[in-house]
Amino acid sequence: MSEQQGSNWERQVLEKLVITALKEQGKARNWSIFFKFVGFAWLFLIVALIAGWRHGSSSESTKLGPHTALVELRGVIAARDGASADNVMEGLRAAFKDKNTKGVVLRINSPGGSPVQAGQINDEIRRLRKLNPQVPLYVVIDDICASGGYYVAAAADRIYVDKASLVGSIGVLMDGFGFTGTMEKLGVERRLLTAGENKGFLDPFSPTNPQQVELARKMLGDIHQQFIKVVRDGRGKRLKETPDMFSGLVWSGEKSIEMGLADALGSADSVARDVIKAEEIVDFTPREDWSSRLARTIGAEAGSKLGSYFEMKLK
Known part of the structure; x- marks a missing residue:
């Protein structure tokens, strides 16, 4: 080398x-x-x-003086969301538990959602009112309180609205899509195997089954009647029923007062000040801290x- x-x-x-x-x-x-x-x-x-x-x-609510407790219900009522039954009921329980709470305001701004979640909140409001008869619960409606939102509101002692609020939609729906025509154009064949004649209930990729449609309508009708009963029980003689009251229509806040779906005009501040007579408002809405x-x-x-x-x- x-x-x-x-x-x-x-x-x-x-x-x-x-x-x-x-x-x-x-x-x-x-x-x-x-x-x-x-x-x-x-x-x-x-x-x-x-x-x-x-x-x-260091900020326990029991250290506060006499106040109006506020709980917010905002958005679509659904499990695991901010407007879930668990979240709303947690806030309501905390509000009623506080010894200085003179009244509870449930402020609603919701287009509706799950009838199950709404029903659970309605039941809990009734239970808490029964356990705490000296503490009134009032609903204050912001922009909209429709369908499941009104299902919840019906349990309150009184309902306050803005004159332009949207109130009602007392009905039930089930929606979806049908893709059979599109599949035919694309040359796609649906292969669905089931054990049980209704296991593929209203499958969107299969032709409409008239018997299943009728079953779905009956189920929706049953839930609708449950909704109507909740409204009648909650509003009682204040309701001025009309043929279209339970048809799914919505009305303005002013019109809802005329129909007995609401009681008066008011905001959270005015209800706390003029109705509950406890002007200080304490928010009990469960929120994720920083x-x-x-x-x-x-x-x-x-x-x-x-x-x-x-x-x-x-x-």
Whole structure:
């Protein structure tokens, strides 16, 4: 081997050693950064939870003076949403439990939603009113209180509206789509196997079955009658029934008062001040505090970083 060849060989070996050492350092640095990030994330999480606990313990509602308790029901009434029965009932229980609550205002702005969720809230309002007869519960309607929203409202002692609020829609619907025509044009064949003649009930990819349609109409009719009974029980002699009252139509706030679906014009502030006579309003609506949001955000970010890191390494 010549002197020049030996020099080249040594240089190549040295370059490989340097490159290998740099790669190892890079890996060690990446892991160090990752573990530092996880450590800081946990630190922030612990601090946030401690701060949230201290905040909650120092602001107990029982330390407040006489007040009107407010609970919000906003949006579509559905499980696992902000307007779920669990959330609304939690707020109502806390409001009635507070010894300084002089009256409860349930402020509704909802187009409706699940009849099951709405029914659970209605039942809970009736139960709480029975257990706490000295604490009235009033519903105040903002923009809209329709369908399931009104199902809830019917349980209140009184209902207050704005003159332009939309109230009513006392009806039940089931909607969907039919794709059989589209499938024929595309040359797609539906292959549906069932055990039970109605297991594919109203399948959108199969032709309409008249017997199933009739069964669905009967089921909707049964739920509609439940809705009507709730309204009649809740409103009693105040209702001035008309042929179209339970047809699914909606009315303005002013018209709803004439029909007995609501009692008077009012807002949360005016009801607290003039009806309950406790002008201070305390919001009992369950809301996710900043520490929980921060913890969830940090957890999601950590998961994203971890996933990205290993995705990068596995490429």
